[in-house]
Amino acid sequence: MQLQREHHxxxxAITxxxxxxxxxxxxxxxxxxYFLPEGDVHPLALRSAQEITSDELDRITGLDQIQRSPMDFLDDVQPSKPEHAPELIVLGTGHKQQFLHPAVTxxxxxxxxxxxxxDSQAAARTYNILMSEGRKVLAILIQENP
Structure with a gap:
């Protein structure tokens, strides 16, 4: 299905x-x-949503780069979101919607x-809408390959 006639x-944009x-x-x-509205499209070595881990999501979003002092817990200091991190992730889980365990997110x-x-097709449509609104949205689209 074609989504957009023109691309920038x-x-x-998902075309x-x-x-x-x-x-x-x-x-x-x-x-x-996975990809943001600007920049490269990155491959993921996943074939199902069940393979997604919190460590993988941290890597994709850049949260794994946050530096914390070992003493931050004393002052109850919470790390702040990196400037380049997305405000929203649209996760397409293949042909069917598959929820993740809450601990993963x-x-x-x-x-x-x-x-x-x-599901990935709904995620594609949603991503395009959010991207066209100027939102900092990260799309993660799982392709289920046999």
Whole structure:
């Protein structure tokens, strides 16, 4: 299904999708990927939503780069969200919506990063809407390959 007739090369717009692919700026991807409205499209070595871990989400969002002092707990200092971190993650879990265990997204939510989970085609449409509104949204799209 074609989503957008025109594309803007400086923004990652989902231009089409099908049962076994996703197309970003007219480039077809058949494996799992993640990307922001601007920048590179990154491959993910995941074939199902059940493979997603909190460590993987920390890596993708940059939360793994937060430096904390070992003494922060004494003053109840909470780390702040990195400037480059997304405000929202749209997670497409393949052909069907598959919720993650709450522990997997707990850190993201505590840092103020929203997480919306839906099937990959709904995630593609939602991402395009949020991206066109200028939101700092991260798309994670799982392609279920046999």
């Amino acid at each position: 090369p400086n923004q990652n 089409a999708y099908g049962d076994d692919y996703i197309e970003i700026n007219l480039v077809r991807y058949v494996n799992s990927i 707990q850190r993201l939510l505590s840092m103020g990063i929203g997480v919306e989970i839906m």
